[in-house]
Amino acid sequence: MAYRVLIAQFMHETNTFSKLHTTLEDYRKRWLIEGEAMVPRFTGTRNEVGGYIDGVKKYGWEPVWAGAANATPSGKLTKECWETIRDMIVDAAKKAGKLDAVCLSLHGAAVTETEDDAEGALLEALRGIVGPDIPMVATLDLHANATTKMARHANALVSYRTYPHIDGYERAAQAAALVQEALEGRKKPRCLLVQPAMLEGADHGRTTQPGLMRDLLAKADAFEKEPGINVVSVQAGFTWADIPYTGPSVAVSHEPAAEARAKAVAAAMLDEIWKRRDESSSDYRPISDAITAARAGVGKKGPLVVADGTDNPGGGGYNDTTRVLQALIDANVENVAFGTIMDPGTVQQAIKAGVGAEIDVVLGGHTDPSMGGPVKARAIVKMLSDGEFKNDGPMNAGVETSMGPTAVLRIGGIDVVTISNRIQTIDLQVFLSQGIDPRTKSVLVVKSVQHFRAAYAPIAREVILVDSGGICSPDISRLNFTKLRRPIWPFDGINDPYAGQRA
Ligand SMILES: [Zn+2]
Numbered sequence: 001m002a003y004r005v006l007i008a009q010f011m012h013e014t015n016t017f018s019k020l021h022t023t024l025e026d027y028r029k030r031w032l033i034e035g036e037a038m039v040p041r042f043t044g045t046r047n048e049v050g051g052y053i054d055g056v057k058k059y060g061w062e063p064v065w066a067g068a069a070n071a072t073p074s075g076k077l078t079k080e081c082w083e084t085i086r087d088m089i090v091d092a093a094k095k096a097g098k099l100d101a102v103c104l105s106l107h108g109a110a111v112t113e114t115e116d117d118a119e120g121a122l123l124e125a126l127r128g129i130v131g132p133d134i135p136m137v138a139t140l141d142l143h144a145n146a147t148t149k150m151a152r153h154a155n156a157l158v159s160y161r162t163y164p165h166i167d168g169y170e171r172a173a174q175a176a177a178l179v180q181e182a183l184e185g186r187k188k189p190r191c192l193l194v195q196p197a198m199l200e201g202a203d204h205g206r207t208t209q210p211g212l213m214r215d216l217l218a219k220a221d222a223f224e225k226e227p228g229i230n231v232v233s234v235q236a237g238f239t240w241a242d243i244p245y246t247g248p249s250v251a252v253s254h255e256p257a258a259e260a261r262a263k264a265v266a267a268a269m270l271d272e273i274w275k276r277r278d279e280s281s282s283d284y285r286p287i288s289d290a291i292t293a294a295r296a297g298v299g300k301k302g303p304l305v306v307a308d309g310t311d312n313p314g315g316g317g318y319n320d321t322t323r324v325l326q327a328l329i330d331a332n333v334e335n336v337a338f339g340t341i342m343d344p345g346t347v348q349q350a351i352k353a354g355v356g357a358e359i360d361v362v363l364g365g366h367t368d369p370s371m372g373g374p375v376k377a378r379a380i381v382k383m384l385s386d387g388e389f390k391n392d393g394p395m396n397a398g399v400e401t402s403m404g405p406t407a408v409l410r411i412g413g414i415d416v417v418t419i420s421n422r423i424q425t426i427d428l429q430v431f432l433s434q435g436i437d438p439r440t441k442s443v444l445v446v447k448s449v450q451h452f453r454a455a456y457a458p459i460a461r462e463v464i465l466v467d468s469g470g471i472c473s474p475d476i477s478r479l480n481f482t483k484l485r486r487p488i489w490p491f492d493g494i495n496d497p498y499a500g501q502r503a
Pocket of ligand 1: 141142
């Protein structure tokens, strides 16, 4: 008889410093899919759900599809939003009758108006229904603020090993394989988690160049080959969350007999994270450097890619700050494509005026004008569309994305992709779907801090990451933490990664 396996997704990276609470409507803009409708949507895609769909086929499981929910990072989930998604998954488990296993696709940094550890609460609720004995695994984003509650209720936490995150499919395949081994009685996985007294670390998980995170993952790979060690996951953490659990962590899934070794493995990983806490490959520069590079590159082949990293919607950025756009306008830089500014009102104004019309816009800067107020300019409406496309780059390949009603506005020498749904610029289709060939531009601006590199680094002549003063600032002294566990590095001058954790 086939094993009955519940499969569900709940994703959100919550920037608790954002003033924008996350609603069900925000989920609907990306996806909020109940039950088995998730299957046609993600069959053949390279995300975790695509990985689980193939796992079901490979192992001949009888699936119980609970649903899939994912929204662009923003502020805390409203109580209604959180409870609706939680209940969609929990009720599916209640109605399913006897289950043999649970496979989840989670983020690990979701915060709601009522829960600082939403994934821990979801896992706990599911464990209460399915009982203590069946395997329950979860994939996590490597920016999870993972908790001991998550580790207590899951049998394995399987985090991405790439940033940009291009291995969602592979991590789900790894999680599904472990579940199958457990179902066949060959494994009895348990999970433990350690978290150092650190707010930041592991180089925020960057894997695009040699360095700390790649070294950590190489160690994790080696430990995973040991008998009794199933999964070693490194979570770099998501800094912009005022909760007790923010920061890097290590999760080890192990066999019961290997518990002592698993603790030693976790301690070794934690020691490396602690010893190398000052290592950072982040290279934020002022906007003026980007303008200088843009001027120097006129006539050269391939675009300069300017990453507006502190307004990264993938970290809760408002996607409408304007300082980079204003600087490019002021400097009369030509042949630029800007992706994107979220301004649904201006899109509607453009739709009313029609393609070819000239309009006076008050563009962007509406959410928090202190991060760069609206750009006032004359714009030509170049193109209008529904803003739908399918990702064809390395990240989330095959996944449908909606920017909502979209207008390409020409301001001077700049084509501004003006959108209605907040999205991170990770795929070339942000431009290609709007009639803009990014390879032919002198300058591309992307609202992203790291994920853009998967698709844009191969076409870029140069990449510059700028700090435009957005909400995802790397300057943690600008963030007002009130709920963080203390003492913690770098705030409290500690000299021990276990500070505050020993009785
Ligand atoms: Zn991430």
